[in-house]
Amino acid sequence: MSDDWSPPTGEYERPRIIASVEVPAGPDLECIEPVLGISERDLRLVDAFYHNLGVQASEDPSPPTEEEQESIDWLGEQFAKLQAMSPEELDALREERARARRRR
Amino acid sequence: MAAKNGRTPPRRPAPDVLRALAEQNTPDVRKEAKRYAEQRVPLLRAAFVPVSRRTPDDLVNDAITDTFLGDGDPWNPAECDLLTHLRGMIKKTTWQEIRHRMLVRREPLDLAGGNVEDVLARGRAHASMGDISPIMLAALVETICAELRKVDFNDEPAKAITECWELGFVERREVMLLTEMDDDTYKRARDRILSRKKFLPPKLLAIVEDLLDRSA
Numbered sequence: 087m088s089d090d091w092s093p094p095t096g097e098y099e100r101p102r103i104i105a106s107v108e109v110p111a112g113p114d115l116e117c118i119e120p121v122l123g124i125s126e127r128d129l130r131l132v133d134a135f136y137h138n139l140g141v142q143a144s145e146d147p148s149p150p151t152e153e154e155q156e157s158i159d160w161l162g163e164q165f166a167k168l169q170a171m172s173p174e175e176l177d178a179l180r181e182e183r184a185r186a187r188r189r190r
Numbered sequence: 191m192a193a194k195n196g197r198t199p200p201r202r203p204a205p206d207v208l209r210a211l212a213e214q215n216t217p218d219v220r221k222e223a224k225r226y227a228e229q230r231v232p233l234l235r236a237a238f239v240p241v242s243r244r245t246p247d248d249l250v251n252d253a254i255t256d257t258f259l260g261d262g263d264p265w266n267p268a269e270c271d272l273l274t275h276l277r278g279m280i281k282k283t284t285w286q287e288i289r290h291r292m293l294v295r296r297e298p299l300d301l302a303g304g305n306v307e308d309v310l311a312r313g314r315a316h317a318s319m320g321d322i323s324p325i326m327l328a329a330l331v332e333t334i335c336a337e338l339r340k341v342d343f344n345d346e347p348a349k350a351i352t353e354c355w356e357l358g359f360v361e362r363r364e365v366m367l368l369t370e371m372d373d374d375t376y377k378r379a380r381d382r383i384l385s386r387k388k389f390l391p392p393k394l395l396a397i398v399e400d401l402l403d404r405s406a
Contacts, residue, residue, distance in 0.1 A: 138384055146225060
């Protein structure tokens, strides 16, 4: 017999939690915005929140909107162009993107 | 081995990786990656990174292009599917942009010698230019953190997940490994945390999201 009385949302489950996690020491834990008091830990939490909102959004099975369909088609065209490039063109593209990254 | 011109030859993905990329780069995956990328935009904007309506598409396209060229983190199809890889690349790129902006901003703030009034005055100037001020970014981070830390004291799974997030472990697989949660428990707890978005002050989110329209 199961004595699982957990509610559907599972608030009362008690999994084992992080036995031993080594927290990176040093500058990673510094307050990176000293005047306004934004800590690395807080920024990571907010980053993770938005990351998981994104994961949740990407799990949404609803069909694409008209605007999304345009993006899907455009991304498909860009990929087809990449696939059609010669090795020399790909090398040139790689160089160009590396230069653009260095300029940022 | 160095090439004739002395440069290291470019690293190209193995044929089986390119084959997997072509197979998995379906319209559905592109839709899912775009929906993911859209959720990064408010955060980028709040960190003063210029964005437009094209940004989500550009983020996805850059991730696909980097995967095809073998730039950035290599993709191993045996370890994760393409969507997970693309999300990881988009997250990393945007995180680096945000960090870069924060570090770039750090210099003038340090020059202010800790004079908060100067910083706030500069913040107001930014706000008057139609940008999110440093105050806004700090407020966004502080408000979201405060809300996420309000999870039910007895909600151990949700508390464990936010703890993992604070430490930089964000992927389902690594959080489940660290907390020894099963998939159902993880997903329900994660959704409870994410549902707290509705408790965030609407104005705060609206300001961030409105900027998208203004910058488009």
